[in-house]
Amino acid sequence: MPLAAYKTTQNNGADMAPLLFADLPDQRRVSHLPVTNGRRRRRYTPDQDAPLPSEAISTPQGGSGKSRDRFDEGTDPGTFPILHSRQHQHQPDHGGRMMNNSDASGMLQAVCSTFPLPAMQMQAEQAAQHLVGKAEQGSFFELIETPEAKSAAAEDDAVATLIPTPENISPPEPPQAHGTRFFAPDISSLPETFGQALAAIAPRYNNATKQFAGLKSDAQCAAKCLLTSHNKAEPDDLPCAPVKLRPLLEAFYPARIRMSEKRWANIRSSLANILREVGWMKERQRHQLMPEWDTALEPLQVKAHKGAMTRFAGYCSARNILPQKVNEETIDSFLEYIEEYSLTTNLSGFRSCTRQAWNRLCALGPAGQFTPLEKRAGYNRVGVTRDELPAAFVSDVETYLARCANPGPLDFKFGNGLARETLRKREGNIYIAARYLIDRGWQRDEIDSLSKIMKTDLIILMMEEHFKRHSPDGKAWPPSAAPMASHLFTIAKQLGNVTDKDLSLINDVTKRLRRRRNVFPEKTRERLAAFDDIKVLKSLFALPKIWWKRAQKFLREGQLARAFTWAKRAIALDILLTKPLRISELASIDFAQDLRRDRKHRIIGLCVPGHKTKTGLPIEAELRKDTVDMIQTYLSEHSKIFAQRTETFLFPGKEQGHVAPHSFGATLKTSILNDLGVVVNPHLVRALIATIIFDEDADGDTVAQHMLGHLDITTTRSHYGMQRGRAAQRQYSAIISQVLKRGGK
């Protein structure tokens, strides 16, 4: 019922959206421009680059016009028995089609774009010229692989195509790929599914060796694990192409089906082996590097640092890219290659590591030898940056924010001073608002004072822009609209830009933006549903002990840092499950001050003072003996770490202070996900505990309120505890059976 109400409200907002802005002057309305600003934009942008649901992202098309590199570092012929021992690979996109002159020049473009790097581009141009020349002579059909030719090729492995590779261009003499051959599998001839792949390699195993049986059963298992939507998924349903397979791999957590990490690692490895055998991936082998790369890597002494560079160096060697020529484009094309021909997950992390490793290499050599890559900070900024706007505006904003932070005692319009997070949010909104105006046709120079842009009609314009960008479906307002409008209108009111007439308009607008309150968020509801399975609940409560054991194991092995990490997590989760603190409160526990002790100085509980909590209420909790033991062992086992600190935080940060709540929360979430396969962020634990209480006792409000530390019980009722009515149902059953008994038989 509440959900329905929420939806209705959203729809109201939707119906109103166009009307709301109908009266606005439209001289500033220009068509919406995407934020480019030289950077990628992402997330919920309803128009141009609309968000893709994760399920939809999975299939970049091979021939979709996006140029991809089809080359690999070293591969020796014979590596791909199925694929062909053909000497030269070819461009699959043009296979089997007759070509005319315009096709030939189109091909020139296509070929050029397939060779994005300068050195390669020259070769590509030469190759393409060569092709066009042939085409003009009328003999171009020789160049193309027709379907018939293709099947012939399958039979006759020795068929060489004339699609250019650096090796068959002559003259002039192209630089030779260093001791390697390019890896350029013809995607169209590769098996599409693991079913096909198994069939293809079966003859080599005489269909029945143990090894083959292992591969087959692993592929079957993988299909069942990865394709949960199918009832009976078979290897035939599992795609081979890494670009299609990767999203499936990334979405799967072995813990979710109680499978061990190790078993899953073995299955993944079998999948990779199959892909290697049929030619989707190249054999794992050390390839020869160009001498220039060998020299370049020499200064890297740390094994891991070298390791981070070898794949990249191999890739560059195979394409004749000297270390001196490495730039952003090289990294991009390398990543595209990795995406297409490897099962590496977390590509963005891989990209970061490659960039970092390269920059580390640059820093080691003589200055100027290689070019380090620039930072990509601000990659996801929506708002304008300060330096894009007039200095007068920036200083105006700073003055305003300073006043918000520290208003004078009589500055009633500005209240008591805003908290840090609020200030940050407000600043962010101001710069986003400025961005929206620029997109509506304002010149940057025009934005020279805060009060100039914080006017009712302009704010409404900004909100319209916000709607355009962030509405999930073009109809409903996004949740971010209300806080944003609130900030902007508050600024306008504070700067004295608001007339009485405006005020009623503002009230009207904000009223419509506001979503239905007191609704249990759908996401939370979904995540809590996982705990309907009592096994999941039990395993969550068992997790701290498992992590603690892990920590002890690392300790025994002498891996102190890892031991510390897992001990930290074990204790944090244990405390969280005992007393559901907010993450910032948890992260900032001070073992000298916030742990209550008895006369013998033994820890007996937790006591966080009010000034540290969101509500200002102090938090008190008893700790179980297990927890206390853990904490005491933890403090003594890692006493070296604590001895180095001046502060006494239970969870110290990297350098100083306590761990950052953001990172701590994210880490806990990821760790739980890896070990249980369930999404649990620290705040969800609060909802979980309240829900458990409500499930057991329909009148559990007060208990839940105390557990969560709410001042106001309506908060407890509205935001926590799904109140699924199970307890009430049970109590009703008991009551009704009592009543019915009363009448006798």
Add this chain to the structure above:
DNA sequence: CTCCAAATACATTCACACTC
């Protein structure tokens, strides 16, 4: 190479004081 933690920029939700 991989994992971890921190920084940053939004995105979303929680929460209290106040009002009627």
Add this chain to the structure above:
DNA sequence: GAGTGTGAATGTATTTGGAG
């Protein structure tokens, strides 16, 4: 006691760089 206004968190995604 429910609804409102606005403040103050936490959540999520992406990057960086250090450690193992």
